[in-house]
Amino acid sequence: MRAGRDGQRGPEQYRALYQDAPVGRQILPAAHECGVRHLAMEALHPREWVTTANRTRSVPPRDAGYLSQPEMRELVGDALALGWTLWPYEADFDSAPADFARQRSTPSVTFMNWRMSCQVNEVLELTRRLRMPYLRAAAPDALATAKAQRWDPAEVLRVLLEEKPKAVIHSLGGQR
8 A cells, every 4th residue: 555645644545454354364275375374464453452362362352443344353363263373563652752642643754654663673573583584684675665665565565475485496596
């Protein structure tokens, strides 16, 4: 999803996120067959919600945000049903600069850059915890390009996930 002309996402762009959830649900079985067992999303917060979901293997109630949307709840529920572990990544809004607190509903470009930087750091930490060196190696260049060119998040993910097959092929001496 690209930001609007002013660098901010509007309501119609957030609605597009919910429309992508059915596609995510469709690829879960294939991803599972390929060995995927983790789902990382910025929408997975507060962290206590994630802890409860992982422990109970069910989607806890949520009154607001992405996880109050049926499509997103179904996506997360399907991942949990497959035995996947949920991993949140999000900026810690409690530690945000004071002037950012007012900007959550209509964020400035500066706020969005701060938030994206926090999220990138969280994702990089997650790649360390999950032992994904191929992704960590590719992330700095891919994320810098994505930020500069305002890539859709799905494109960033695609580019980073392509790194594992490349690493495997390389380790096999270039054979397929």
